[in-house]
Amino acid sequence: MSSSGSVWVAELGGRLWTAVAGGDENAALGVIEDALDAGHDRETLLLEVIGAVQTRVGAAWAANRMSVAQEHAATAINERAIAAVVHRHGVSADSVRGRITVSCVEGEWHSLPARLVAEVLRLRGWQVDYLGAQTPTSHLIAHLHATNPHVVLLSSSLPTHLPAAHAAIAACQAVGIPVLVGGRAFGADGRYAHAFGATRWAANARDAACALDAGLPRPDPTSARQAVDDLPHLSDQEYTMIGRSRGQLVKQALVGLEDRFPAMRSYSDDQRERTAEDLAHIVDFLTTALYVDDPYLFTTFVTWTADILRARAVPVHSLTTGLAVLTEQLRDFPRATALLGQATARLTGPATPSAPEPGSHG
Numbered sequence: 534m535s536s537s538g539s540v541w542v543a544e545l546g547g548r549l550w551t552a553v554a555g556g557d558e559n560a561a562l563g564v565i566e567d568a569l570d571a572g573h574d575r576e577t578l579l580l581e582v583i584g585a586v587q588t589r590v591g592a593a594w595a596a597n598r599m600s601v602a603q604e605h606a607a608t609a610i611n612e613r614a615i616a617a618v619v620h621r622h623g624v625s626a627d628s629v630r631g632r633i634t635v636s637c638v639e640g641e642w643h644s645l646p647a648r649l650v651a652e653v654l655r656l657r658g659w660q661v662d663y664l665g666a667q668t669p670t671s672h673l674i675a676h677l678h679a680t681n682p683h684v685v686l687l688s689s690s691l692p693t694h695l696p697a698a699h700a701a702i703a704a705c706q707a708v709g710i711p712v713l714v715g716g717r718a719f720g721a722d723g724r725y726a727h728a729f730g731a732t733r734w735a736a737n738a739r740d741a742a743c744a745l746d747a748g749l750p751r752p753d754p755t756s757a758r759q760a761v762d763d764l765p766h767l768s769d770q771e772y773t774m775i776g777r778s779r780g781q782l783v784k785q786a787l788v789g790l791e792d793r794f795p796a797m798r799s800y801s802d803d804q805r806e807r808t809a810e811d812l813a814h815i816v817d818f819l820t821t822a823l824y825v826d827d828p829y830l831f832t833t834f835v836t837w838t839a840d841i842l843r844a845r846a847v848p849v850h851s852l853t854t855g856l857a858v859l860t861e862q863l864r865d866f867p868r869a870t871a872l873l874g875q876a877t878a879r880l881t882g883p884a885t886p887s888a889p890e891p892g893s894h895g
Contacts, residue, residue, distance in 0.1 A: 542577065542582060546585050546586060550586050553586055553607045553611060554603075556607070556610070561610050561613070562613060562614065565614050576653055579653055579738075580739070583615055587607075596844055611645060615645075615648055629658055630658045632681075632682045633659050633745070634682045634685045635661055635688070636665070636668045639669050640667060640693075641690060641697075644666035646716055647665075647666075650688065650715065651663040653739070654742060659745070674704050674705065677705060677708055677710050684712070685705050685711075685712055690716050692818065692830055694718060695821055703729075709751055709752060711733070712732045713745070714735070725825055725827075728763060728764065732749050732750070764825070767824070771867075771868050775816070786855060787809055790812070790851070811852075812855055815834075815856070818831055822872050831876055832876045835852070835880065836876075838852060839852055849880065857877070860873045
């Protein structure tokens with residue numbers, strides 16, 4: 534991008550951020566209308582202005598500068614801004630290059646990244662069926678049978694939905710549709726996409742467009758596979774057994790945490806509920822790390838959680854204590870206890886910067 538292009542992107546991004554952070558939808562839409570009137574590139578508006586502002590929204594929530602309600606309101610305004618960009622001029626019928634489906638995996642509510650990809654591809658001439666957030670895999674497959682698209686694009690931001698993403702990839706390929714995946718859940722290098730046998734992984738919307746331009750091979754529908762075929766470590770059943778006992782684990786951990794952390798006894802009902810939610814998130818990320826057999830996924834989440842707690846003036850000691858309680862409960866599961874031990878060592882060892890956990894805000 535030229536220096537002049539960088540200037541207008543930065544200027545519009547600053548104006549849009551001010552409007553979005555202030556909850557002023559009219560002002561935000563005014564920024565977009567001004568940009569469109571000035572003839573600025575719509576794809577750049579989507580990715581480098583609106584997308585960049587949404588990234589700032591997530592960072593503001595993580596730093597406790599924006600409440601969950603404010604984050605949701607800001608995201609809704611950005612959704613309206615996307616609509617304003619793409620509906621100014623439609624795509625003519627003779628420019629349609631083929632039909633594709635864009636969807637979030639089952640359980641994934643962070644739909645804005647998928648929406649951005651869908652609209653960029655629509656601008657580039659593709660006929661896009663955008664299914665939005667949280668599409669059950671069975672419904673996705675029914676849609677593929679009805680429409681027979683060239684490719685299905687699956688998006689996931691939160692790593693805890695990786696098992697569902699894996700199942701969706703295999704199911705789509707079993708009906709002969711190639712699968713292009715993206716989103717922070719798959720790792721910055723696409724490691725989980727590769728582990729799951731996805732047809733292709735794209736780091737961003739423009740990479741996805743390039744992959745579609747190059748063409749994706751159709752999979753052989755007769756080569757259906759199970760999760761354990763891609764991930765042989767699942768045969769030890771740790772992921773399955775711990776996942777099934779999730780509710781009981783959280784309840785027992787809450788009791789054990791209160792015994793070890795007396796300050797909890799004075800917690801309000803709201804504080805206790807949030808503590809239970811935090812423990813549930815820890816168990817969810819632990820089971821996902823067991824699924825993909827990757828300690829980095831769990832230790833990154835734990836260090837990110839510690840940063841979130843510090844930003845909210847919650848003692849990190851409560852987190853390390855919670856990990857200790859879970860370690861006692863899971864002493865018969867060697868992979869799980871190893872993960873908990875590595876995460877604890879990361880928290881109690883020399884300070885290291887932690888990467889923001891993808892898609893966790895709100």
